[in-house]
Amino acid sequence: MWRVERPDIDTGVTFDQCIGVIRNPGLRGRMNGIRQEILDRSAHYDALAEVEELHLIIAHEAGVGDVAGLDLKKNYTTRMVRKGVPARPVYDALMILPTNNRCPFCCYGPVETLDHLLPKTQYPAFAVKPTNLVGCCDRCNRLKSEAVPTGPGDLYLHPYFDNVDHANWLKAELVHSTPAVAEFYVDAPDELTPDQLSRINTQFEGLGLAGLYSDAAADEIVDIAEMLEELFAEGGGDAVQAHLARQHRSRIAASRNSWRSALYEALSGSDWYCNGGFRIAP
Structure with a gap:
């Protein structure tokens, strides 16, 4: 969005x-x-x-x-x-x-x-x-x-007029599986008005973005697994967490509410993931 x-x-x-x-x-x-x-x-x-x-x-x-x-x-x-x-x-x-x-x-x-x-x-x-x-x-x-919209919450965000990037509203949580699975959802930060939040949810649900982002994240999780294994061998979970945190800062600077920003926030914040949950095979 x-x-x-x-x-x-x-x-x-x-x-x-x-x-x-x-x-x-x-x-x-x-x-x-x-x-x-x-x-x-x-x-x-x-x-x-x-x-x-x-x-x-x-x-x-x-x-x-x-x-x-x-x-x-x-x-x-x-x-x-x-x-x-x-x-x-x-x-x-x-x-x-x-x-x-x-x-x-x-x-x-x-x-x-x-x-x-x-x-x-x-x-x-x-x-x-x-x-x-x-x-x-x-x-x-x-x-x-x-x-035809019946209220303000029925409309999608207008890319030319609306700006909701002053708040972090796209989030992900990890399913502890092998490989890990990211599930995306819309948070409700205080910075958003009720109508803005309704419009975000209307768009998120109408376009099936939870599934789309989860599928995209699945590829990302597989792609980075080998690199994280090498980092883990060199410096343990702390090294993995530090790398993922840097990735999150880079992603959020580029696009605050992208699926990658939400994914790396979830990955870097998970002790389970940083300490071996990144592995894609048992």
Whole structure:
């Protein structure tokens, strides 16, 4: 759940690029007729996103004015996504914003598509609004719910607007098995508001991040076992713990609530693991 630099791309220009390729003069005229309404709604979106209240936006699946929702959705599906159309550079620019080409929703998969924070089916006015479009992996795009939120806790964190990295909320605990297993969960630090915590949990559960992170951690635990065995032979559990603590400090400096940060915190804090629990075979 990483922050992404907010795109400095004008909604009006993007909308104009999309409707400029419409061949039907009647539809193009109707689109121009609702242009100011689209811009007003866009400004309202940003204002609510700034204060974490996007859930207050009313769904409008039928459309805006005399333009049907389906036609507004096509601004994205046929007038932005297709290669060669004037708005395609906007799509490409949004795709490269996430750090290291990593999905900001799961912080694991590669960026492969754009996701609509407010789904374009229920909120077609924002189908080509740049700050409603976030690069993400196919897995998160597929799993992310398109339900209309009924409260602030129903929304995922908005990578362009929300910041919850002032608190350590992602944690892991170890199962004492061979090899060790890391189980991930969301903690409830005092620094988070109830609504922020609800949104984190909604995203964590909706995207199945506990299982995803546990699988990733399993590979990491196997990969470091031989190195930890060598450290243990040289300096015992203290040497293993010191190494894992350094790894944790490095990971948390790079990304406070990444699965690696949570994993190394759990590993370095476990006397059982540092004193032989790192072994992957009996």
